[in-house]
Amino acid sequence: MAPHKDTFFRSAEMSLTQLYIANEIGREVVSALGELGVMDFRDLNSETTAFQRTFTQEIRRLDNVERQLRYFHAQMDKAAIPMRSIYEFNNTFAAPTASEIDELSERAGSLENRIASLNESYETLKKREVDLTEWRWVLREAGGFFDRARGQTDEIRHSVDDDDAPLLRDVEQPTLSGDAQGEASFSVMNIGFVAGVIPRERMPSFERILWRTLRGNLYMNQSEIPEPIINPETNEEISKNVFVIFAHGKEIIAKIRKISESLGADLYNVDENSELRRDQIHEVNSRLSDLESVLRNTKTTLDAELTAIGRSLAAWMVIVKKEKAVYETMNKLSYDHARKTLIAEAWCPTSGLGLIKSTLQDVNDRAGLSVPTIVNQVRTTKTPPTYVKTNRFTLAFQTIIDAYGTAKYTEVNPGLPTIVTFPFLFAVMFGDFGHGLIMTLAACAMIFFERKLLRSKLDELFSMAFYGRYIMLMMGIFSIYTGLIYCDAFSKELAIFPSMWKWPTDFEVGDSVQATRVEGYTYPFGLDWGWHDTENDLLFSNSYKMKLSILLGWAHMTCSLVLSFVNARHFKKPIDIWANFVPGMIFFQSIFGYLVFAIVYKWTIDWYAIGQAPPGLLNMLIYMFLSPGTIEAPLYRGQGTVQVILILLAVICVPIMLFLKPFYERWEHNRARALGYRGIGESTRVSALDDDDDEEGQTLNGGRDSYGDDDEGVAMITQDIDQGEHEEFEFSEAMIHQVIHTIEFCLNCVSHTASYLRLWALSLAHQQLSIVLWDMTLNTAFSMTGAKGVFATVCLFYLWFTLTVFVLCIMEGTSAMLHSLRLHWVEAMSKHFIGDGIPFQPFSFKILLEEEPIE
Amino acid sequence: WSLLVGILVVIAFCVASYFLAPKGEDQLVWRSSLMISATACYLMWAITFLAQWHPLIVPQRNDLRPEYLQDKML
Incomplete structure (x- = not known):
């Protein structure tokens, strides 16, 4: 964990930055920042209405231009003239100068007039033509x-x-x-x-x-x-x-x-x-023919005009949209009349500050202004927004997390383990070599044609799959792996290694036969294919998969609990470690950790060799609570004592969880009171004010006229801080909160462990469904012979394949995905996720254009 | 004791991926993903292996024909 590097593990460190921008270059600065797209501007004029703001006039004008451009677009649609696609422009639409914008709006205005008049004359002419045709018909018929x-x-x-x-x-x-x-x-x-x-x-x-x-x-x-x-x-x-x-x-x-x-x-x-x-x-006829020629002329002029517009319409639209966004952002800034500067406050990642400063320097140099743009960092008690830097690969995984809630600022980002655990739990439910292969290939195709698909319009379902293409890739790869473990490929067995089971050679046809084990040999990788098509296949795989899902669930939840420890460490709240994490962990491990131990222990003992009946683990767990200390079917020696100790541990942990934290908080609060603090907010506010003044004093040495103005700027900030969040401590509230937390945690330990059994249920359902599909289609075809058999095989193969893709891969895949989603949101994230963060919404042209794409 | 060998292999893989992960912004993502996947895959394999180590039941079927066995033997 490098302290100064933004990684996927935590949201990026943010700082509240204040910009003092000279009025003349305000527009250029803001649009340069928009290209950069790393700043989340705060609204400093929230008390004024939209009409009273400084740049409303400009926005109106741009609205008008935008309307004109839309009008052109509508006309072009009507005349079926194609617009040059946005991707054919090779320049990156550098921020236009103010005069360019003026020119554009003028041009748009005159073009609109021209097109409107052309249209009007075209329509009147057309109307005349229709009248004349009708008249001709009347004359003829009459x-x-x-x-x-x-x-x-x-x-x-x-x-x-x-x-x-x-x-x-x-x-x-x-x-x-x-x-x-x-x-x-x-x-x-x-x-x-x-x-x-x-x-x-x-x-x-x-x-x-x-x-x-x-x-x-x-x-x-x-x-x-x-x-x-x-x-x-x-x-x-x-x-x-x-x-x-x-x-x-x-x-x-x-x-x-x-x-x-x-x-x-x-x-x-x-x-x-x-x-x-x-x-x-x-x-009438002669007039009609005259009209027709005039009409044709008008039409060709109109078309020529529209084609000319269409060549650059997309670029104009982008420019106007950006310009509008710039002014809307500038409306958020406060304007200092006395010093002719704009004051902006924005959140930005601390690591991006250097980039911002150099960009601003560039803008300044280009404008040739002597007054530099000043960048200050303001210390504040406000919670910074949560910004997790993503790339193409991690974006979709982060979206899964954000759909549940925005993480608290610099909290452990659950998206990091999700990259693996989400597809893995999916694969446990979807385990089939063949289906996994299909999914991987589909994802690979989407990644390969990424660039092309990004530009084309996709329908809703496909675009969703496209968005999650990297998730799909991971899911496919893990499905192949779990398919190998389950020894399933389109419901058929995969014989990689020799089986550990041998069938007897002499038996009557129709007899029930039992296989014997090859001595001292265990099937090395995955499930033995010898189980395939046997009578008691389900009996074995059920017990295996059920235990598998409990073990995996236990591992997953333990890891999530550990993340809560990391969180508590990071936020420097030792009380959370001692009052929540440690007792919670002990509680969880003494019950379910013990169950996991028992499962593994039972597997390692050769029960037939020592001549004992294997004990039922479910009964063991139940009787552990009902009658602690007495063991009916012993698993190992001293089991009774161990179980009693574990139960005592678990029971002791509950009151610790329940009472330690609220009482500690009350003690801390009372101590602070005794030392004479009224509230926490006040003291920090004062310090923020001081800091602010000092920094400004250093940076603004020469260029300041009066101190009074500066006070205004600072006062404005402190106002905002006043609204900041510090709440009075109330013991009852803290107690209720903790009671809810404790009860929830204890009950959830049980219900969440049970919830992981869905892994078993879904993988079973998936396997059985693919077996049924195989038997219904291809298996019947193979049983036929001759020409009929060939024909049936071909037909049924297609049927089988389409059903495999649609039912097994898409439908089952979706359901497995939803279950995996739930396991992450509910079972894992409830263990450590704090949430209540504010999403980071940077002012960025790129995001803007993605949200409102231009054809 | 193939389980222990498995653990050693996975640990070696984790260490290797920790040091050999592509440098740059996404180093952490690479590292953690590789390590977690290795662990998850190992867990699954180990569980499967354990479950078959001392099986309590043996496969049983009544649709066996001698030809089938011949096929399997060859």
């Missing part, structure tokens, strides 16, 4: 009606004269045609008409309404337009109908117009005269 209707006018007139026959009867009755009446006949009859277009789905209601309001005094003709018409505003296709309505009298015509308009129909002028109509059609 012409047909008129030609047909001409023959009917005579009849109609008769019926009109009759006046009692409904007009619509004519529609149903085909009438004689060919009677050449003039076109003027309609006007003679005082029959007007309305022609237009209406969406098809409105047609029935339109008809019904017309019929009801006019009481049948109309003659209606309609036909469908074969091709759908595109609405330019919404880009939807609507199929429409052309209708022509003939009716009698001006008022009725007006009524029809009103109804049709209210139902969303478009009405068009159609002339009765066929010649005029032909002219109209001609005109």
Whole structure:
């Protein structure tokens, strides 16, 4: 443990840093720090609202630019123009200067205007085009009606004269045609008409309404337009109908117009005269073709413009996003009007201070400013945030821990042992050589194509697996190992070494046969494959796996308990060692450590050789509590005494755990009171203030105008410290806390040990499931013969393989992973994890862009 | 006593990994991972070995055929 190096073992040492930045280069400094991404800025203006802050104006302007860029993006999506991917830019988007930003926002503004006007004209043109097409259809269709209707006018007139026959009867009755009446006949009859277009789905209601309001005094003709018409505003296709309505009298015509308009129909002028109509059609056609060429031109300009934008849109988006983040961060700084400086407070890893200082120096040199940016370290009683430095490999493991809770500042990071124990416990449940191999290969593939996959968009499930690719790799490797130990490969045995069991050679088929042991030989690695497919295979492997899981659980929990010792050492709380760790350890070991000892001891004795019945360990443990001292089936000599001593030890430890800590705390508190301290917070605050002043005095020798200003800055810090955390000691609270802790610990020792039995249960389930799968698919195929057998083998192999991957690897793997997760969160971390840390959230462009990716 | 040999091998491995772990920022991660994995693997192997050292039951099956045994022997 090197003291000045940040490792994965503890969270990094942090220091609260104060920056005095000259106003002119504030933006550059903050953006340089954003590139660095190691500082967690504290909000110094938390009492002011978002609108009252210094840089709200700038943020608004950038918001506007961002909106414009999004508008471009939406337009490009609409026109299906691809955007140049962010990864094709080779520069790393160095922080732009202020003038560049101004230029960008101006350009975005003018481009927006241009595109908007282009769009608008395009849309109006499109609308005109649609109108004209509809009109053309109306003309064409209505012409047909008129030609047909001409023959009917005579009849109609008769019926009109009759006046009692409904007009619509004519529609149903085909009438004689060919009677050449003039076109003027309609006007003679005082029959007007309305022609237009209406969406098809409105047609029935339109008809019904017309019929009801006019009481049948109309003659209606309609036909469908074969091709759908595109609405330019919404880009939807609507199929429409052309209708022509003939009716009698001006008022009725007006009524029809009103109804049709209210139902969303478009009405068009159609002339009765066929010649005029032909002219109209001609005109409409020529206008349409004109419009089309204009439209095409507009479209190409628009597309060209958008393509030009698309080439740099991604870069602009990144720039604007960074710029916005910079101003948002600057809003957190406090501005000193008298000295024209910005004061920032930020947490940063102590090891990163040198880097920060040199970066600031660079920025200063570039800006050519004589006033340097001053970096101070402030001592404070506030808890620093927890920052664990991760890399690609450790990131996923750390995420497992962080999902449970943020570790306390400089607490032992449970992520370190988790790197091994998590995949290992997983593998104990997932132990199968073949499945482990599949998993390893998948993880290797993901790691190999890492770069490519990082850039492409992944769906949710796959991206989760991708995120945990290194966990998967470890899980796969350990599964291969445990598979070898369990002697399972896709549920078949792996015969590496000769078996320690020999089958007798003479027996009747169908007889139950017992194997005999090869003398003096124990199968050297893993489970003997001789157990495979035997009748009492489960009997043996159950007893083995159950004991295995208890032993592993005991080892895991003991290690976790030891971590709590390391924590207590680190936080310099000897009382935690003597009142929590030592009695807890004794309690745990005297019960479960003893059980583990008994298990191992029982294995080492050849019970048949000494002619004794092997004792049941479960009963031994139960009777150890029920009737201490009396042994029914002795394991070794002097067992009774040992057990009595162990139980006494365990029982003694409980009151020690219960009472020692609260009473010690009370004694310490009373002593402090007697010495005259009121509270702990006050004294430290004073010292912090003093230190701060001294340091500033050294660094700010020349450049200070008045002392009063400086006081302001310090006062601001001390205010924050005032809110800091020191609580009054209360004995009852401490007592309750300790009682809960003790009861929890003692009960959890039992329940957690039992909880590790899930290792046994899941590995058993996994093994049995893969055996069943094998028997159901491939085994049946092998039993067939001939061509049918070949065919069945091929088919069932695919079935078996897909089921193996999906059910056994993915489904079972997920469940084993969840159980392993639980074993870590509940069983192991409850032994030492303190938690209640504050996560470190550095201001970093990289994180920012990862959170809100740009296509 | 293969168990003791196993312990010695694992201890040797741990010591080796302690000193031979790649230098740099992640030295601690390498060291601890290698050592814990070695220990975990050894534990598992040792438990399995112990469990079979003096087995209380012997394998038993009733679907044996002479041909099967011949296969195994060869």
